[in-house]
Structures are given as structure tokens and as C-alpha cells.
Amino acid sequence: MAALLHIFSSHTAPAFQNLEKAGIIPKPLKVQATGSFFQVRPNTRITINRDSEGMKGIAGYVAQLLRPATGFDWKIIHQKSASPGNIHLMISNNQPNLGDEGYKLTIARDRVILKANECKGLFRGIQTIRQLFPPEIERKTPQDVSWKLATGTITDYPTYSHRGSMLDVARHFFPVEDVKAYIDWLARYKMNVLHLHLSDDQGWRIEINGWPKLTRIGGSTEVGGGKGGYYTQEEYKEIVRYARERYITVIPEIDMPGHTNAALASYPELNCDGKAPDLYTGTKVGFSSLCTHKEITYRFIEDVISQLSELTPGPYMHIGGDESHATEKQDYITFINRVQDIVTSQGKTLVGWNEIAEAGLNPESVVQLWHGNEQGIQAAENGNQLIMSPSERAYLDMKYDSTTTLGLDWAGYIEVDRAYNWSPETYLPEIGKEDILGVECPLWTETVTNREEMEYLVLPRLLGYAEIGWTPASLQSWEDYKLRLAHHGRRLEEMGVNFYRSDLIPWK
Numbered sequence: 091m092a093a094l095l096h097i098f099s100s101h102t103a104p105a106f107q108n109l110e111k112a113g114i115i116p117k118p119l120k121v122q123a124t125g126s127f128f129q130v131r132p133n134t135r136i137t138i139n140r141d142s143e144g145m146k147g148i149a150g151y152v153a154q155l156l157r158p159a160t161g162f163d164w165k166i167i168h169q170k171s172a173s174p175g176n177i178h179l180m181i182s183n184n185q186p187n188l189g190d191e192g193y194k195l196t197i198a199r200d201r202v203i204l205k206a207n208e209c210k211g212l213f214r215g216i217q218t219i220r221q222l223f224p225p226e227i228e229r230k231t232p233q234d235v236s237w238k239l240a241t242g243t244i245t246d247y248p249t250y251s252h253r254g255s256m257l258d259v260a261r262h263f264f265p266v267e268d269v270k271a272y273i274d275w276l277a278r279y280k281m282n283v284l285h286l287h288l289s290d291d292q293g294w295r296i297e298i299n300g301w302p303k304l305t306r307i308g309g310s311t312e313v314g315g316g317k318g319g320y321y322t323q324e325e326y327k328e329i330v331r332y333a334r335e336r337y338i339t340v341i342p343e344i345d346m347p348g349h350t351n352a353a354l355a356s357y358p359e360l361n362c363d364g365k366a367p368d369l370y371t372g373t374k375v376g377f378s379s380l381c382t383h384k385e386i387t388y389r390f391i392e393d394v395i396s397q398l399s400e401l402t403p404g405p406y407m408h409i410g411g412d413e414s415h416a417t418e419k420q421d422y423i424t425f426i427n428r429v430q431d432i433v434t435s436q437g438k439t440l441v442g443w444n445e446i447a448e449a450g451l452n453p454e455s456v457v458q459l460w461h462g463n464e465q466g467i468q469a470a471e472n473g474n475q476l477i478m479s480p481s482e483r484a485y486l487d488m489k490y491d492s493t494t495t496l497g498l499d500w501a502g503y504i505e506v507d508r509a510y511n512w513s514p515e516t517y518l519p520e521i522g523k524e525d526i527l528g529v530e531c532p533l534w535t536e537t538v539t540n541r542e543e544m545e546y547l548v549l550p551r552l553l554g555y556a557e558i559g560w561t562p563a564s565l566q567s568w569e570d571y572k573l574r575l576a577h578h579g580r581r582l583e584e585m586g587v588n589f590y591r592s593d594l595i596p597w598k
């Protein structure tokens with residue numbers, strides 16, 4: 091009897107036989123299972139219907155994902171149509187419902203076809219295929235596993251066009267390798283925006299030509315007094331390139347006029363009294379301000395914004411604007427308007443935290459709601475699109491519960507269910523889906539000092555935010571999600587990441 095139970099228990103039932111039970115995160119729009127499997131073999135190839143740089147790049151990315159654990163060659167071949175035994179990637183621009191990021195995946199017994207209008211869509215679809223492989227696919231060395239993919243079709247595209255996360259590299263500095271790991275988590279769950287918080291009171295993290303002390307002095311420390319660090323322009327370009335290869339847009343943020351102690355400590359002339367304050371390694375906020383009356387302030391900002399605009403291909407420039415408690419209200423309004431002009435003159439769209447709504451913005455500017463619902467509503471009324479990051483739901487730096495040692499708790503505890511169980515379009519009755527550009531979950535790093543700590547706060551909550559951005563609210567359900575996440579836990583284990591094993595999840 092025990093043996094029989096074992097055979098029929100869901101644990102040993104091969105997941106590959108039913109595509110509908112594959113537990114994909116974020117949940118795809120439509121899945122139809124056909125109950126069989128495609129057998130991946132040592133000679134399975136990746137075929138592409140176009141010889142473009144984009145397609146070759148994606149095929150190379152797939153091969154590099156699948157090679158280590160399978161130990162197979164994964165030859166890449168350019169051919170017009172699908173052939174037996176292979177995985178075919180094809181661009182065909184005649185599926186308007188899929189948009190630019192959607193894809194259609196057909197897994198038959200004898201072949202796999204992934205179709206999209208654009209490379210972006212293929213890239214998102216590949217993340218689905220990746221999750222259909224057994225979890226051992228995550229290992230770095232060849233595994234003795236029969237690689238089967240469940241058959242059926244998936245038609246999928248995102249609900250929101252902006253699905254991202256913010257990483258604070260100012261409170262603690264993180265080297266390029268850690269940022270790349272972060273980008274890979276975003277890519278895995280079909281997110282498309284990395285917002286980098288590049289400056290704050292505790293550190294200035296990006297090299298700016300003509301202003302060498304920003305990094306030499308301003309970049310020399312971090313919260314707790316560590317040695318800090320900064321990205322050279324070449325390193326920043328490498329981050330942008332790595333993100334771009336994964337169809338992820340980088341949004342650089344230079345926080346101003348507050349949160350600027352590191353810059354003020356580097357250049358006395360940016361202070362109204364002409365005196366540089368000491369470097370700061372604590373965690374208080376709201377005490378610093380650029381001098382909004384001095385012309386040098388705007389020359390400085392122009393240099394910073396024009397260089398960052400040049401280095402960043404994406405359309406956005408984030409200017410922070412939060413918690414400027416050390417700036418007079420009228421000065422703040424004048425300042426934000428001048429900076430908005432600088433940003434638009436560089437051909438970029440301004441983004442800022444909800445406080446900037448008080449400045450009377452151009453309707454093209456984008457407002458990120460974090461804490462300040464009235465300002466969010468004011469922005470929507472003014473015609474600004476919103477990025478939803480409500481702190482009590484979406485902050486990755488909040489503790490899971492009272493026993494979590496990392497993180498903060500000023501916006502409350504955010505267990506995995508609380509992180510998942512909300513929806514941007516119903517968060518405030520005054521803000522509708524049409525006002526919303528998308529979702530971002532920020533990781534502030536006052537308490538986060540290394541990769542493992544980052545993983546603990548980010549995983550698994552990031553997966554829930556990815557689903558909130560991708561999957562229509564009507565298809566989201568905590569009861570269903572928690573089972574998919576439980577199933578996905580095996581994969582996180584194989585990845586070797588330090589994720590939070592919440593008691594709310596029936597981990598497998």
C-alpha cells in the first residue's frame with residue numbers, strides 16, 4: 091500500500107505530462123495541455139528563421155542556459171521552418187494580439203515552436219521553456235536526467251508594459267557582478283525594467299566626467315562606514331549592455347534635491363553656505379539639499395544628466411525628488427521644474443517619486459507612487475502615468491515578519507502573501523488601470539550588504555511582483571500561486587540561492 095501511494099502521490103507524478111500543471115511563474119494567459127512530451131536529445135538543435143543579430147543573440151542565450159546541465163551541444167542553425175527533433179524560434183509579425191513582448195509556444199511530440207512578433211517576445215517565451223525543463227536544468231554540470239517537455243500550447247503576453255525592480259546601490263555598493271545577477275532574476279520572471287538608485291546621502295556611485303570628486307570622495311563610503319565604491323562609465327555601460335541583451339531597460343536615478351549629502355560633501359560649492367558637510371554613513375533621511383538658488387547647481391545637474399542620458403539608451407531619467415525636507419517648498423517646486431526642463435532637453439522622460447507631483451509637472455512626466463496616495467492621485471488627475479510601488483505592499487526591504495533579522499519595518503511586515511495579494515489597478519479607487527504604466531518593487535539597501543542578503547529579501551517576493559505585472563488580475567489567485575511557488579522552490583534550490591522559506595508555502 092505504501093508503495094502504491096508513493097507511485098500515485100502527486101510528488102512522483104511526472105509534471106511533464108500535463109502542461110497545465112507545470113506551475114509557471116508568472117502565470118501565462120492561456121495554457122492548453124495535450125498530455126504527452128517532447129524528448130530533448132543530445133542532438134536537439136536550436137533553429138532560427140532569421141539570421142539577424144537579435145535572433146542569433148537569443149539562440150546563443152538559450153544554448154548557454156541549456157548547455158551546462160544537459161551537457162549537449164545545442165547547435166544553432168538558420169532555417170526557414172521547424173524540423174523534427176528541434177526547438178524552432180521564429181519571428182513572424184502577423185500576430186497583433188501578442189504585442190511586442192508576447193509569444194506563442196507550441197510543444198508537440200516531435201518539435202517545439204516558439205513564435206513572436208519581436209525578439210523581445212521570444213526572449214520572454216524562452217523563460218517559459220526554461221521553467222518547463224526539470225529543475226536540474228539550473229545546475230552548472232551535466233546531470234543524468236531525461237529532459238522532457240510537456241506538450242501543448244501557451245499563448246501569453248503581459249498586462250503591464252513596465253515591470254521592474256529598483257536596486258539601491260547607494261546605501262551599500264554592489265559590484266557589477268551582483269547587478270548582473272539581479273538582472274538575471276528580473277529576466278527569469280519576464281520583468282523588463284531595472285531602476286538603479288545611483289546616488290544618496292551615503293554614496294555617489296557613477297563616474298561623471300569633469301566632477302572627479304563625486305566618486306573619489308562621494309563614492310568612498312557607505313552605510314556602516316564600509317569602503318563603498320562606484321561604477322566607471324565603462325562599467326555602467328556594461329550593466330546597460332547586459333540588461334539590454336535581456337530586453338531590460340535601465341532607468342538611472344540621481345536623487346535630488348534631497349538625498350544628496352555625498353555630492354554636497356564632494357563639492358562645497360553645491361552648498362548654500364559654501365561649506366562641505368562630512369560624509370554620512372548613518373540611515374537618517376531628509377537632512378540634505380542641493381542649493382536651489384545657485385547656478386552652479388544647475389550646471390552640475392546638466393553635466394550629470396547629459397552624461398547619463400548619453401550612456402543610457404532607455405527613454406527615462408529618474409530624478410528622485412523624495413523626502414526633500416531640507417528644501418523650502420517653493421524652492422523645491424522651482425527646482426523640479428528646472429530639472430524637468432533639463433531632462434526633456436536631453437530627449438528623456440522625467441520620472442520621480444510621488445512628491446514631484448506637487449511641482450505641477452508636464453503631463454508626459456511619470457510619477458512613482460511609494461508613500462503619499464494624495465500625490466499619486468494628484469499626478470493621475472494631472473495626466474501623469476504612474477509606476478506603482480506602494481511601500482506597504484511592494485517594498486522588498488521590508489521584513490517578512492517580526493523574526494526577520496534583515497530589512498526594515500516602517501511600512502509594516504510584508505509576508506509572501508501580502509506581497510502578492512494586491513493589484514495596482516485596485517490599490518486606490520481614484521487610480522485606474524489607464525493611469526498606470528506598471529509596477530516596480532524597490533530594494534533599499536540600508537541593511538543589505540551582500541549577495542546572500544539581497545537574495546533573502548528579494549526571493550521569493552520578486553516572483554509575486556513579476557506576476558502582478560504580467561498576469562491579468564482576473565487570473566491571479568493566492569491559493570493557486572502558493573502551490574506554483576511551492577513547486578518552483580525546487581528550482582530555487584537548484585539555483586543555489588538563499589531564498590526565504592516562508593511557512594505559508596507548502597514547499598515540495
Ligand code: TNX
Pocket residue numbers: 375412413443460485487498534535536
Ligand atoms: C524611504 S522610498 C525612502 C528611501 C529609504 C526607504 C527605506 C523613498 C522614495 N525614500 O530613502 O531607503 O524608505 O525603506
